[in-house]
Amino acid sequence: GESVGLHLPTLSVQEGDNSIINCAYSNSASDYFIWYKQESGKGPQFIIDIRSNMDKRQGQRVTVLLNKTVKHLSLQIAATQPGDSAVYFCAENRHSGGGADGLTFGKGTHLIIQP
Amino acid sequence: NAGVTQTPKFRILKIGQSMTLQCTQDMNHNYMYWYRQDPGMGLKLIYYSVGAGITDKGEVPNGYNVSRSTTEDFPLRLELAAPSQTSVYFCASSGEEKLFFGSGTQLSVL
Numbered sequence: 264g265e266s267v268g269l270h271l272p273t274l275s276v277q278e279g280d281n282s283i284i285n286c287a288y289s290n291s292a293s294d295y296f297i298w299y300k301q302e303s304g305k306g307p308q309f310i311i312d313i314r315s316n317m318d319k320r321q322g323q324r325v326t327v328l329l330n331k332t333v334k335h336l337s338l339q340i341a342a343t344q345p346g347d348s349a350v351y352f353c354a355e356n357r358h359s360g361g362g363a364d365g366l367t368f369g370k371g372t373h374l375i376i377q378p
Numbered sequence: 379n380a381g382v383t384q385t386p387k388f389r390i391l392k393i394g395q396s397m398t399l400q401c402t403q404d405m406n407h408n409y410m411y412w413y414r415q416d417p418g419m420g421l422k423l424i425y426y427s428v429g430a431g432i433t434d435k436g437e438v439p440n441g442y443n444v445s446r447s448t449t450e451d452f453p454l455r456l457e458l459a460a461p462s463q464t465s466v467y468f469c470a471s472s473g474e475e476k477l478f479f480g481s482g483t484q485l486s487v488l
Binding site: 272295297299304305306307308309312352356363364366367368369370371 | 382409411418419420421422423426428434436468470472474475476477478479480481482
């Protein structure tokens with residue numbers, strides 16, 4: 264079946280380096296994608312989103328890239344800090360019309376920051 | 379701002395017991411959701427609601443029930459707890475597609 268998945272379960276980076284977390288999706292009809300950050304013991308927190316009519320969107324220290332040709336989504340975090348340690352989930356919305364009931368979440372990538 | 383509030387944070391149940399996980403939001407969102415998160419896995423949708431009086435099944439509804447009598451509250455009921463329901467449960471709400479999550483309830487069924 265169709266699914267959203269991440270390429271690596273764990274990513275270890277040096278503090279100050281840039282981090283790139285990848286996500287593959289298989290439903291070409293998905294038109295909305297979101298990245299969430301989940302710190303230990305907490306609920307997921309929205310980071311950034313992108314619609315299928317865009318290929319890049321920037322936030323504060325984060326950038327999301329969408330490649331619809333190969334159905335690939337990535338999250339780039341600039342100048343990684345200790346507070347960035349968390350599990351990062353991508354999610355795709357498989358139907359439009361409001362609501363998040365069509366959101367499907369990937370399994371997550373654990374980002375570890377080395378001092 | 380409180381956002382989405384879940385109680386309790388932790389609970390241990392014996393097999394066959396029942397309990398209600400409480401969830402309330404103060405953002406006046408129409409949409410509310412219950413997810414479960416198993417170790418190393420993504421979030422799975424249990425039930426959702428598009429407004430007071432309206433609920434619908436998600437991907438994994440078996441063993442659970444919900445109600446939505448008000449816009450603010452969306453409790454999740456486990457009637458006969460089973461070990462397979464050991465998980466972390468998250469309630470969320472949304473105005474559109476962006477979800478706001480509670481801090482979770484860690485449930486163990488022994």
